[in-house]
Amino acid sequence: MHSLSGPRGLASSLTDRKSSANLRSCSSSRSKLSSHVVAANAPSQGSTAPVSREDLIEHLRSGCKTRDRWRIGTEHEKLGFNLADNTRMDYEQINSVFERLQSRFGGEPMVEAGLTIGVKLDGQSVTLEPGGQFELSGAPLTTLHQTCAEVNSHLYQSKTIGEELGIGFLGVGFDPKWSIEQIPIMPKDRYRLMKSYMPTVGTRGLDMMFRTCTIQVNLDFESEQDMIDKFRIGLALQPIAMALFANSPFVEGKPTGLLSTRGDVWTDVDAARTGNLPFVFQPDMSFEKYVDYAMDVPMYFVYRNGQYINALGQSWRDFMEGKLPALPGERPTMGDWENHLTTIFPDVRLKRFLEMRGADGGPWRRICALPALWVGLLYDDTALAAADDLTADWTVEDVTAMRDAVPAQGLKASVAGRPLMEVAREVVELSRSGLKARARLNSEGQDESVFLNTLDEVLAKRTTLADDMLALYHGRWSGSVEPVFEEYQY
Numbered sequence: 001m002h003s004l005s006g007p008r009g010l011a012s013s014l015t016d017r018k019s020s021a022n023l024r025s026c027s028s029s030r031s032k033l034s035s036h037v038v039a040a041n042a043p044s045q046g047s048t049a050p051v052s053r054e055d056l057i058e059h060l061r062s063g064c065k066t067r068d069r070w071r072i073g074t075e076h077e078k079l080g081f082n083l084a085d086n087t088r089m090d091y092e093q094i095n096s097v098f099e100r101l102q103s104r105f106g107g108e109p110m111v112e113a114g115l116t117i118g119v120k121l122d123g124q125s126v127t128l129e130p131g132g133q134f135e136l137s138g139a140p141l142t143t144l145h146q147t148c149a150e151v152n153s154h155l156y157q158s159k160t161i162g163e164e165l166g167i168g169f170l171g172v173g174f175d176p177k178w179s180i181e182q183i184p185i186m187p188k189d190r191y192r193l194m195k196s197y198m199p200t201v202g203t204r205g206l207d208m209m210f211r212t213c214t215i216q217v218n219l220d221f222e223s224e225q226d227m228i229d230k231f232r233i234g235l236a237l238q239p240i241a242m243a244l245f246a247n248s249p250f251v252e253g254k255p256t257g258l259l260s261t262r263g264d265v266w267t268d269v270d271a272a273r274t275g276n277l278p279f280v281f282q283p284d285m286s287f288e289k290y291v292d293y294a295m296d297v298p299m300y301f302v303y304r305n306g307q308y309i310n311a312l313g314q315s316w317r318d319f320m321e322g323k324l325p326a327l328p329g330e331r332p333t334m335g336d337w338e339n340h341l342t343t344i345f346p347d348v349r350l351k352r353f354l355e356m357r358g359a360d361g362g363p364w365r366r367i368c369a370l371p372a373l374w375v376g377l378l379y380d381d382t383a384l385a386a387a388d389d390l391t392a393d394w395t396v397e398d399v400t401a402m403r404d405a406v407p408a409q410g411l412k413a414s415v416a417g418r419p420l421m422e423v424a425r426e427v428v429e430l431s432r433s434g435l436k437a438r439a440r441l442n443s444e445g446q447d448e449s450v451f452l453n454t455l456d457e458v459l460a461k462r463t464t465l466a467d468d469m470l471a472l473y474h475g476r477w478s479g480s481v482e483p484v485f486e487e488y489q490y
């Protein structure tokens with residue numbers, strides 16, 4: 001069994017990397033600072049120059065930033081539905097929302113194949129997922145106060161426009177009512193390709209595409225070692241976030257027996273591109289190691305001249321040698337690599353930043369709480385080292401067992417012989433200490449730890465949103481999920 005922190009331990013590496021002599025080199029070119037606002041489904045093209053394996057490694061390495069350039073990029077998805085009958089909104093309705101975001105709030109359209117597939121506004125992007133899930137990819141911001149203000153502004157805009165169109169937006173982790181067949185597919189060739197491929201590699205891929213919603217946060221690193229430290233803690237504690245934010249107990253109008261149906265879905269989507277990546281905990285983890293992993297993930301497509309070319313299941317390594325059946329004789333560009341990285345879905349994903357991807361979607365306070373949890377843990381050295389101490393005796397097998405148990409048991413699960421509820425309390429307190437140490441105050445003198453209050457409530461009650469919904473379902477809702485649409489909409 002493998003220790004989570006490698007041979008030296010995270011606390012040791014945190015001490016070492018305070019000396020620049022001990023930093024693993026990132027890029028000498030600080031001009032290549034990356035933005036968090038890379039709309040998840042907006043394809044890249046860019047330069048037509050072919051890339052080498054070394055270029056791919058350098059691409060990831062170029063994400064390293066000095067601490068004064070660290071930012072917080074928060075994303076969340078929500079279900080749009082018709083207020084008249086709770087059916088999911090279709091593309092025409094979403095396009096109407098996009099049009100109003102442009103005309104009323106000054107958004108700039110994102111167009112693909114003649115169709116608007118998103119809107120850019122103030123460093124943010126608003127896009128659509130396969131089943132019309134409405135996603136905000138937030139701007140890279142310096143404080144959680146800014147993040148929550150951004151979320152409030154976006155929800156105000158969405159709700160105002162939605163009321164005019166008879167549309168509501170629901171904050172949950174999984175569609176509580178509708179079957180896949182009843183959900184419109186969005187008009188993107190990428191999604192059509194994925195829809196045909198998913199059933200060949202797992203049983204829950206279409207559920208993931210059409211019925212799930214998440215909240216995630218994108219965070220920076222200053223060096224290769226810093227990336228590794230944060231990656232390991234992110235993977236180790238991701239099931240804790242999943243438990244705290246569990247909010248998806250229904251499918252097609254009935255309880256599933258799970259608290260995070262979304263979390264369970266991800267266990268059988270496509271083993272080649274999902275999971276908790278045990279190699280990250282190996283002593284030789286590096287940017288190079290992640291590139292080798294990503295090159296072994298089967299491809300979905302190549303984007304050329306506004307068209308998605310079907311490369312389903314084909315090999316990136318063949319592409320590097322000019323032997324891709326979909327494009328014989330051609331070699332990949334950096335845009336192809338950026339697109340390929342978006343088709344990999346582990347619980348923590350590396351691009352030129354790290355994405356924490358384990359939480360269910362939820363109400364607006366949860367959208368502020370999720371980035372708060374991770375910023376407190378990962379943007380303060382003392383909190384990060386304490387998180388390593390907390391997980392020092394865990395093995396990869398312990399984390400895998402916890403990840404497997406959490407969708408059904410939530411905070412009643414355990415890890416390495418300890419109750420998860422007890423560990424979650426420690427994790428939230430570590431995050432709080434990190435946020436207080438950051439000392440980023442709002443106009444009322446409050447630090448960012450105020451955004452953890454909603455998690456304090458979960459821990460005090462010892463129940464998740466999913467537990468609360470199930471109690472309502474068996475009580476006041478009289479066995480119906482219809483009240484979810486009224487009581488849990490934004």
